Amino acid sequence: MATLELVDLAKRFSKKVWGVRKMDLDVNEKEFIVLLGPSGCGKTTTMRMVAGLEEVTRGTIHLDGKDITDIPPRDRGISMVFQNYAIWPHMTVFDNIAFSLKLKKMPKAEIRQRVQETADMVKIGELLKRLPGQLSGGQQQRVALARALAVKPKLFLMDEPLSNLDAKLRVVMRTELKAIHQQTEATSIFVTHDQSEAMSMADRIVIMKDGEIIQIGTPDDVYFRSANMFVAGFIGTPPTNFFNIRCSVDGEEISLKHSNFKLVLPLKDFSELDAYNGKELVVGVRPEDIAVDSSDKALFTNKVLVVEPQGSHQVVALKLNDAIVKTIVSADQSVKPGDSIGFNFNLKRLHFFNMETENRIKTASEI
Ligand SMILES: Nc1ncnc2c1ncn2[C@@H]1O[C@H](COP(=O)(O)OP(=O)(O)OP(=O)(O)O)[C@@H](O)[C@H]1O
Numbered sequence: 001m002a003t004l005e006l007v008d009l010a011k012r013f014s015k016k017v018w019g020v021r022k023m024d025l026d027v028n029e030k031e032f033i034v035l036l037g038p039s040g041c042g043k044t045t046t047m048r049m050v051a052g053l054e055e056v057t058r059g060t061i062h063l064d065g066k067d068i069t070d071i072p073p074r075d076r077g078i079s080m081v082f083q084n085y086a087i088w089p090h091m092t093v094f095d096n097i098a099f100s101l102k103l104k105k106m107p108k109a110e111i112r113q114r115v116q117e118t119a120d121m122v123k124i125g126e127l128l129k130r131l132p133g134q135l136s137g138g139q140q141q142r143v144a145l146a147r148a149l150a151v152k153p154k155l156f157l158m159d160e161p162l163s164n165l166d167a168k169l170r171v172v173m174r175t176e177l178k179a180i181h182q183q184t185e186a187t188s189i190f191v192t193h194d195q196s197e198a199m200s201m202a203d204r205i206v207i208m209k210d211g212e213i214i215q216i217g218t219p220d221d222v223y224f225r226s227a228n229m230f231v232a233g234f235i236g237t238p239p240t241n242f243f244n245i246r247c248s249v250d251g252e253e254i255s256l257k258h259s260n261f262k263l264v265l266p267l268k269d270f271s272e273l274d275a276y277n278g279k280e281l282v283v284g285v286r287p288e289d290i291a292v293d294s295s296d297k298a299l300f301t302n303k304v305l306v307v308e309p310q311g312s313h314q315v316v317a318l319k320l321n322d323a324i325v326k327t328i329v330s331a332d333q334s335v336k337p338g339d340s341i342g343f344n345f346n347l348k349r350l351h352f353f354n355m356e357t358e359n360r361i362k363t364a365s366e367i
């Protein structure tokens, strides 16, 4: 259990290549932080700097208030698990887990107890005599987790530890890792580019792009109050739909004109848009906030392009001008390609973005 502070952290690999441009992050004790972002955005580089496997170009790393920026990896009190679990093939599961404890010269009886305890926690307590070659991929990854957890690290780093597992096992391991975290309370940083994994595991998500942090927030923050269009488009499956609209204020009303629809809203509820009178902006609407409306109050009517059944619901795609709009429709609604259907927006869940900066236009309650 520890706090971690990254201040102005950067890594430049060469004149043109930055691994990380700038990271400022405070991780609280016992917190489970997830780094999320597209390939090449600097997630692994950040983890390697924290672990001490990569020298920093600029900035500092403090663990529990102590500057560890220049301390060798083994003296940091940090454990790390990678995507390719890299357990030692010639050692039994027991010896793999016990390795670091032996280095620490822990008494034998204590080692035996700690190995058994940790192995039980990750559900491989029965496999201690096996060699890694005699284990499935999921079991090998559990050995890697046990090996990292056995030393009771101050900080536990996991870089895409589930990405080599099949989809079903990933979801199981996700839940187990969360339960293990609740038990160990080790401050943890977990890397993934799977946004549903991030949403389901994180206390807070750090969204990165091009070596920088774009937003830090709870899963609710990044989903319901996305800081900009990148986050709104990255989080959620299917992602947020964007509509370019022209805004005009007329007395107590504000109208938002799109080529396919016109929304008229009471100005008092959307006063933050007053500054956009006569200007264009972007409205973001999540797929679940676009509902079928067969009454004459539908905002727009459009032909269905494609229907994607998902079991619990169906994703219905429409073509609005040149843009594909995706909506989530309940499974019992009968929808076929070519059907002409009316739709409406959930007006409580509209997101507004500045067209030039792509940043969120905050509502009064968010400021
Ligand atoms: N050793 C290295 N030498 C030069 N450039 C590197 C090195 N390691 C990483 N980079 C570059 O730094 C940037 C960030 O890489 P990093 O591995 O941190 O990305 P990532 O977010 O972990 O991506 P992924 O999701 O694909 O694992 C990339 O542009 C990458 O090409």
Ligand SMILES: [Mg+2]
Binding pocket: 043, 044, 045
């Ligand atoms: Mg990586």
